[in-house]
Amino acid sequence: MRYADEKQCCGAVIAGVNLDLPLNLIADKFRNVKNAHADAITTICPSCHLMYDQHQSSAEKMFDETYNMPVLHFTQLLGLAMGIPAEELALDELKVNPEGFLTAIEQTA
Structure with a gap:
């Protein structure tokens, strides 16, 4: 999916x-992803994964916005595609529950 x-x-x-x-960059990312109607963010960079997952709530508070967007590392998404159970991929460790995204896929x- 392409987005700004x-x-x-x-x-x-x-x-x-x-x-x-x-936090400004994180807020911009979530706004752009939401405008593209994405259900989740998938990252390839471990630093990006930590920043978007761990600091999403801080950006929401700073800008008085709600993103509620699960952030998965591409290896987690790959594991799902390979049939590995979600609980083995540490999806329960994500700050935003990915249940809606998992149901959609x-x-x-």
Whole structure:
């Protein structure tokens, strides 16, 4: 799925010094993904996965917005495609419950 600023960095490299800039980048990402009507975000970068998953609620508070978007690492999505049970892929560790996303992909399979 294509969306605005899809290749934009999450800002993890400066999060230890200044979290405001990464939170702005995170908020932009979630707004753009929601505008594209996505059900979840899948990342290839471990830093992006941590930033989007762990700091989604901080960005929501900072901008008084609600994203409620599960963030999966591509290896988790690959595992699902290979038939590995969700509980073995640590999906229960995600900050946003991916149940709705999992139901949607099961219905299309």
